[in-house]
Amino acid sequence: MTTQSVSTANTGVEARDPWLPMIVIALAQILLSFNISALPVSIGAIVDEFNTTPASVSTALVVYSLVVAGFVMLGAKLGRLLGSRLMFQVGVAVFGVAMGAMAFSTSDRAMIQVQGIAGLAAVIVVPSLVVLIASHYRGAQQAQALGYLGAAQASAGVLAFLIVGTLGTLAGWRIPFGLLVFLAIAILILSFRLRPVERQPGVGIDGVGAVLAAASVMLISFGFNSLNDWGLVLRRPGAPFDILGLSPAPLLIVLGIFLGQAFFTWSNMRQRLDMPTLIDLRVLDSVKERAATFALLIIGGLGPAVNFLIPLYIQIVQGRSGLQTAVAVIPYSLAIFVGTAFSVRLFDRVSSRWLGRIGFVVVAAGLTLLAFTVSNDWGTPAVIFSLLVLGLGEGALLTLVFTVLVSASPKELAGDVGALRGTVNNLSTAVGTAVAGALAIxxxxxxxxxxxxxNPAIPPALLQQVNLDNVNFVSNDQLDELLAQTTATPEQQAEAVRINEAARLRALKMSFLILAGVALLAVLPASGLPNYAPSEVPSEAAPQPEPKGRGKKTAPA
Incomplete structure (x- = not known):
């Protein structure tokens, strides 16, 4: 089907493999990313139909992401044990079924459960993407393929805003998810054109490590997602329990971090004893790999945070349709795509370290501009320019940090690098979405x-009729309906609406400004990125033995 890339001695031109396998891999990435991008765009319609709150959509996003982050390392091991192409096909098929169930879901609870199933399917698809690229491409074509994988993820955001915005307005939010079923079928058919990746029956699975990793990721994600409902420090009425009056949410986060450290300690011990580990820790051996991981965690969280805040404000606060949201956010999504697709061209001219520093400064600048320019009139030129700046920096960083990770590891660790990428990417998505919601609210x-x-216009008697312990983003119409059930006079209702409008806008501005501060702090881990250009990604075209011990690595020159 495909031929191995070789250098032709007479011409000095490297032979290139066909791009059909990359098209199949890119379509699978679009399938996974479209689902995550479509949920925020559909937030208004889902809230109205299921009579729920925006937090339910946030929870669905978090459930999907934490399932992927918690079990993707196990999925990578299953890919090596049973064959990456087979796992790719099984995962795509299950994901398609989940999208069909999503299109017919009857409640927010069912929606959350379906996203959990989709996450389990993605667990075995995500790590296979890097392995399949490595088995089909070599040299410079690998670097191109890696850039295309990032561009596919970014393009899914553009397509989601356009398709979900248009079809969601004209035909309902369920139709786009139904279309994903047909995309999954097409990918499944085309996947038989992919080169099989040989199974490695001798691969062992660390069951204790799998439990520790999954529990750590889930506790951290669930803890962050529950901060708003359960309380940041003191327990709120919605918390299921308390410890001496403290909220359980931060305690879950601390316990998750503890279990994460236990996972690394356990894996280190097993690796020293030449026993199989859930992930080969050589992918995190060097400073540059740890720096790239931290950078990916930060930029991977900032993007979902922005993607959650923008539709929340436009649809819930301003009451606009999904199509209007899509139009408003297209510049941001297109800028991410452009930054992802063309950042590879800078690798030979600018070092990864400087590109990372510049990228985070650009992201911080975009978020700061957004904080000072956003208003009730979302589509102003200044806001659009801010989104363009933000998107270009975000897209470039996503490609950069992933390329650094895959170029710095031994060639036999493609599956482990893919698992690390999936874990960090989805953990950051869950945490970013949860933190954005908790921060804004x-x-x-x-x-x-x-x-x-x-406030003399709002008497204490009226405040006693309103539950200020459970404040959330509501439209002016929803606030009027709530106040209609109280003794509020028309003047008091008008003052309450004015306060609500000002508070919503201020919350959005302050949230963007805090995110800008996080982006600036990320310059520190970016300083640990290497000074060389990322080179060829790891390859597992041929079966590799299970790593023993903590062998040494060589970094590209």
Whole structure:
């Protein structure tokens, strides 16, 4: 089907393999990423149909992401044991079934459960993507393929905003998810054109490591996602339990971090004893790999945070349709795609370290501009320019840090690098989405509470009729309906709407500004990136033995 890339001695031109396998791999990446991008765009329609809150959509996103992050390392091992192409095909098929169930879901609870199933399918697809690229391409074509994989992920965001925005407005939010079923079928048919990756029956699976990794990721993600409902420090009424009056949410985060450290300690011990580990820790041996991992964790969280805040404000606050949201966010999505697709061209001219530093500064600048320019009129030129700046920096960083990870590891560790990418990417998505929701709602609550206190237009008797302990983003119409059930006069209702409008906008601005600060802090781990250009990605075209011990690595020159 495909031929091995070789250098032709007479011409000095490297033979190139066909791009059909890359098209199949890219379509699979689009399938996975489209689902995650479509949920925020559909937030308004889902909230209205299921009579729920935006937090339910956030929870669905978090459930998907934490399942992938928790079990993707196990999925990589299964790929080596049973064959990466077979696992790719099984995962795509199950994911397609899950999207069909998503299109017919009847409640927010069912939607969350379906996203959990989709996450389990993605667990075995995500690590296979890097292995399949490595088995089909060599040299410079591998670097191109890696860039195309990142571009496919970014293009899914563009397509989601366009397709979900248009079809969601004209025919309902369910139709786009139904279309993903047909895309999965097409990928499954085309996947038989991929080169099989030989099984490695001798691969061992570390069951204890799998439990520790999954528990760590899930506790961290669930803890962050519950901060708003359960309380940041003190227990809120919605918390299932408390410890001496403290909220269980931060305690879950601390316990998750502890189990994460236990996982690395356990894996180190097994590797010293020449026993199989869930992930080969050589992928995190060097400073540059750890720096790239931290950088991926940060930029991977900032993107989902922005993707959650923008539709939340446009649809819930401004009451606009999914199509209007798509139009408003297209510049941002296109900028991510452009930054992802063309950043590879800078690798030979700018070192990874400087490109990482510049990238995070650009992201911070875009978020800062967005904080100072965003208003109730979302589509102003200044806001669009801010989104373009933000998207270009984000897209370039996503490609850069992943390329650094795969270029710095031994060639037999493609599956482990893919698993690490999936874990970090989805953990950051879950944490970024959860933190964005908790941050925005927490600031909103503080803004509203401070605005109504000692406000002569809002008497204490009226405040007693409203639950200020459970503040959330609501439209003006929803607030009017709520106040209609109280003794509020028309003047008091008007003042309450004014306070709500100002508090919502201030919460959004402050959230973007805090995210900008996080992006600036990320310059520190970016300083640990290498000074050389990323080279060829790891390859597992041929079966490799299970690594023993902590063998030494050589970094590209």
């Amino acid at each position: 927490g600031i909103l609550s503080l803004n509203i509470t401070s605005s109504v206190q000692n």
